[in-house]
Amino acid sequence: GDSVTQMEGPVTLSEEAFLTINCTYTATGYPSLFWYVQYPGEGLQLLLKATKADDKGSNKGFEATYRKETTSFHLEKGSVQVSDSAVYFCALSHGGYSTLTFGKGTMLLVSP
Amino acid sequence: DAGVIQSPRHEVTEMGQEVTLRCKPISGHDYLFWYRQTMMRGLELLIYFNNNVPIDDSGMPEDRFSAKMPNASFSTLKIQPSEPRDSAVYFCASYSGGAKNIQYFGAGTRLSVL
Numbered sequence: 233g234d235s236v237t238q239m240e241g242p243v244t245l246s247e248e249a250f251l252t253i254n255c256t257y258t259a260t261g262y263p264s265l266f267w268y269v270q271y272p273g274e275g276l277q278l279l280l281k282a283t284k285a286d287d288k289g290s291n292k293g294f295e296a297t298y299r300k301e302t303t304s305f306h307l308e309k310g311s312v313q314v315s316d317s318a319v320y321f322c323a324l325s326h327g328g329y330s331t332l333t334f335g336k337g338t339m340l341l342v343s344p
Numbered sequence: 345d346a347g348v349i350q351s352p353r354h355e356v357t358e359m360g361q362e363v364t365l366r367c368k369p370i371s372g373h374d375y376l377f378w379y380r381q382t383m384m385r386g387l388e389l390l391i392y393f394n395n396n397v398p399i400d401d402s403g404m405p406e407d408r409f410s411a412k413m414p415n416a417s418f419s420t421l422k423i424q425p426s427e428p429r430d431s432a433v434y435f436c437a438s439y440s441g442g443a444k445n446i447q448y449f450g451a452g453t454r455l456s457v458l
Contacts, residue, residue, distance in 0.1 A: 273451070274451055274452075275437075276387075276435070276447075277448075278446050278447075321387065331392065334386065335386070337387070
């Protein structure tokens with residue numbers, strides 16, 4: 233079955249540091265890939281997505297590129313802010329189906 | 345739009361009691377999902393509905409859990425009887441269908457079973 237593996241957290245960074253959160257997946261075919269973010273006390277919200285190989289999703293300074301050859305979708309940001317502190321979830325779904333398979337989430341803590 | 349609305353936000357109950365969680369999806373969304381989030385197991389899909397019909401309930405942990413969607417604007421997740429291991433955050437999400445496949449989550453219900 234499908235699965236998503238994320239690096240374990242917490243990831244602790246100082247403000248303005250570079251961020252990478254690794255995500256790899258196992259799935260048949262060509263899934264769509266997502267990053268969701270969960271701020272404290274809130275539900276998940278979509279951060280970015282990519283639907284085919286080599287697509288780059290981007291939003292709020294975050295980027296991730298769909299790498300079919302390495303089955304990866306790593307999240308990056310050049311300069312993190314304290315307000316980016318949250319839990320980040322990598323997920324996949326198959327076209328035509330509505331369910332998402334989530335990774336376990338990676339907590340990011342950014343200090344001033 | 346107000347987004348996906350869940351109630352209550354927090355629920356504390358005693359073991360053996362019945363618990364009902366409620367969800368109002370975004371108007372016009374055809375799909376509704378119930379998830380459970382725990383530290384140990386992460387985010388698990390419990391059940392989802394399409395046009396008010398349950399499509400896949402294979403994630404429901406056991407017969408103590410049941411979910412209904414009597415109309416397009418309301419769904420419930422019931423646990424009867426509740427047990428301490430049911431303590432978790434329960435999320436509802438909705439989705440309008442189509443290629444975008446973006447699910448919108450509610451703020452969740454934090455359930456504590458003592």
